[in-house]
Amino acid sequence: MASLNMKATLLSLLLLLVGLGIWEAMNQAPAASTGLSEYERMMGGADQEARVPPPSQVFSHAWDELSDPFYDAGPNDKGIGIQLAYSLYRVLTGYLAAALIAIPLGFVIGMSPLMHKALNPFIQVLRPISPLAWMPLALFIIRDSEGSAIFVIFICSIWPMLINTAFGVANVRTDWIKVARTHELSPLKTAFLVILPAAAPTILTGMRISIGIAWLVIVAAEMLVGGTGIGYYVWNEWNNLDLNSVIFSILMIGLVGMLLDMTLAAVTKLVQYED
Amino acid sequence: MSRHFVSIEGLSKVYPSKEQDLVVFEGANIGIDKGEFVCIIGHSGCGKSTILNVMAGLETPTTGTMIMDNKEASGPSLDRGVVFQNYSLLPWLTALQNVSFGVKARWPTWNKAKVEAHSSHFLEMVGLSGALHRKPSELSGGMCQRVSIARAFATSPKLLLLDEPFGALDALTRGVIQDELLKIWSETQQTVFMITHDVDEAILLADRVLLMTNGPHARVAESVKINIARPRNRANIIEDPAYYKIRNYLVNFLVKRSGQLSGSAGQVGGATQEVDPSVEINPKSEQSAALKAAI
Numbered sequence: 001m002a003s004l005n006m007k008a009t010l011l012s013l014l015l016l017l018v019g020l021g022i023w024e025a026m027n028q029a030p031a032a033s034t035g036l037s038e039y040e041r042m043m044g045g046a047d048q049e050a051r052v053p054p055p056s057q058v059f060s061h062a063w064d065e066l067s068d069p070f071y072d073a074g075p076n077d078k079g080i081g082i083q084l085a086y087s088l089y090r091v092l093t094g095y096l097a098a099a100l101i102a103i104p105l106g107f108v109i110g111m112s113p114l115m116h117k118a119l120n121p122f123i124q125v126l127r128p129i130s131p132l133a134w135m136p137l138a139l140f141i142i143r144d145s146e147g148s149a150i151f152v153i154f155i156c157s158i159w160p161m162l163i164n165t166a167f168g169v170a171n172v173r174t175d176w177i178k179v180a181r182t183h184e185l186s187p188l189k190t191a192f193l194v195i196l197p198a199a200a201p202t203i204l205t206g207m208r209i210s211i212g213i214a215w216l217v218i219v220a221a222e223m224l225v226g227g228t229g230i231g232y233y234v235w236n237e238w239n240n241l242d243l244n245s246v247i248f249s250i251l252m253i254g255l256v257g258m259l260l261d262m263t264l265a266a267v268t269k270l271v272q273y274e275d
Numbered sequence: 276m277s278r279h280f281v282s283i284e285g286l287s288k289v290y291p292s293k294e295q296d297l298v299v300f301e302g303a304n305i306g307i308d309k310g311e312f313v314c315i316i317g318h319s320g321c322g323k324s325t326i327l328n329v330m331a332g333l334e335t336p337t338t339g340t341m342i343m344d345n346k347e348a349s350g351p352s353l354d355r356g357v358v359f360q361n362y363s364l365l366p367w368l369t370a371l372q373n374v375s376f377g378v379k380a381r382w383p384t385w386n387k388a389k390v391e392a393h394s395s396h397f398l399e400m401v402g403l404s405g406a407l408h409r410k411p412s413e414l415s416g417g418m419c420q421r422v423s424i425a426r427a428f429a430t431s432p433k434l435l436l437l438d439e440p441f442g443a444l445d446a447l448t449r450g451v452i453q454d455e456l457l458k459i460w461s462e463t464q465q466t467v468f469m470i471t472h473d474v475d476e477a478i479l480l481a482d483r484v485l486l487m488t489n490g491p492h493a494r495v496a497e498s499v500k501i502n503i504a505r506p507r508n509r510a511n512i513i514e515d516p517a518y519y520k521i522r523n524y525l526v527n528f529l530v531k532r533s534g535q536l537s538g539s540a541g542q543v544g545g546a547t548q549e550v551d552p553s554v555e556i557n558p559k560s561e562q563s564a565a566l567k568a569a570i
Contacts, residue, residue, distance in 0.1 A: 175363040178333055181351040183380035197367045273367035274412035
């Protein structure tokens with residue numbers, strides 16, 4: 001196994017180097033045959049065409065940004081750490097609010113066939129709605145861009161948690177319910193001592209899907225509402241034509257998304273049991 | 276009937292359907308004395324498990340009642356412990372936590388140390404003192420069933436119900452756990468009602484064996500006394516003169532008479548015949564002849 005891991009790491013590094021190498025090689029400004037005029041130097045070289053910055057430029061820019069991530073030089077110029085913190089705050093607020101509603105409601109739906117049948121049509125209609133479609137309505141009702149972004153996160157993260165909780169609760173093995181019944185457990189104790197641990201892996205899977213979707217949606221939502229956040233930052237740097245920052249922030253979005261997913265995966269592992 | 280510690284009267288279970296109601300069993304009368312070990316044998320589909328589920332309170336009977344310790348027993352209760360065939364351990368808990376789960380439910384006021392001491396004591400009785408902190412997925416099937424037995428005995432129910440507890444185990448493991456079950460039973464003086472498919476197992480363990488006719492319309496036809504002195508063990512029981520008489524009688528019932536008697540509740544009136552094959556070598560020959568004539 002160790003040798004497999006080693007090989008995989010080596011292969012990953014190789015692919016990374018090849019990829020970066022091609023990227024770097026394809027985006028060099030052509031060397032000017034004569035000295036550059038002042039105009040040409042202002043425009044970034046002898047080439048008339050704009051180019052994607054090569055990785056060497058992106059990484060040196062990333063180094064500058066990451067060495068001072070929390071600077072704040074006015075509304076149009078904040079460090080990457082501040083922007084990510086805004087986005088994370090919105091994602092976590094909306095996500096936790098969704099969890100507070102989805103998990104108890106999922107319990108009710110999972111335990112009661114009546115509630116399942118009664119609520120299922122609403123879920124089926126509401127679930128496929130793109131979360132951003134709620135934005136105008138949210139802006140009108142909430143009258144606050146911050147609150148609307150959080151609401152959009154709330155509405156997009158509620159469905160996987162709700163559906164997985166209901167599914168996990170409904171499919172707890174009848175044997176375990178029988179054990180609870182023969183031990184005279186109250187409904188509340190049955191829910192906490194038997195159903196919750198039994199359904200926990202399924203619930204956590206739903207929570208993991210939700211956090212992934214929430215992180216996808218926050219970028220788009222912040223592009224719309226503007227002001228702060230990593231989504232706004234990407235769009236703002238595009239308006240500034242600073243592609244170094246755009247590429248850098250894309251990488252940061254991926255990195256933070258991966259960390260969120262890994263956190264949920266670690267929690268899932270804690271409640272996982274082998275049957 | 277009410278002189279028994281547990282007495283089941285006129286029990287039947289009918290699953291209604293549009294065309295014809297499915298009568299699983301009917302007119303079941305069962306009496307169990309305190310400290311007695313009773314096994315029930317019958318072919319699959321005769322409703323043994325349904326009887327046990329009704330006794331556990333997990334299913335409601337269509338007619339009939341169960342009186343235990345002079346009180347009507349209905350609904351699940353800690354007074355009736357159950358060991359299921361598939362162990363039914365909670366897989367996210369360790370062996371000790373699984374047993375403690377039952378002990379805590381039984382005595383909610385006990386402190387943690389007392390619960391753990393009591394639970395480990397019963398796990399030691401089934402020979403699992405070395406596996407207290409292992410989860411069911413890390414235990415073999417036999418060890419899981421031992422945990423399940425320990426959980427049931429640890430709550431000291433008035434009646435212990437075992438639903439084919441050894442059905443999923445290999446023969447060697449089964450033998451070892453049968454011996455352990457006998458040991459723990461004799462130490463705790465539990466009243467036990469157990470379903471089994473295995474004639475030898477029934478003879479080894481039981482004071483009495485109830486025989487069920489084939490379903491549908493199954494009923495408890497006979498109650499066979501196992502007149503073999505205790506303590507018994509697998510090695511010496513086959514040397515007892517009564518062993519083969521009892522065994523032949525039981526096998527004969529399962530192979531021939533369970534089918535012949537099936538659905539004949541009307542003729543016999545549902546009464547359970549008491550039989551002791553160790554005394555009468557050719558028991559009930561007149562009666563079975565009479566029955567054949569009746570059929």
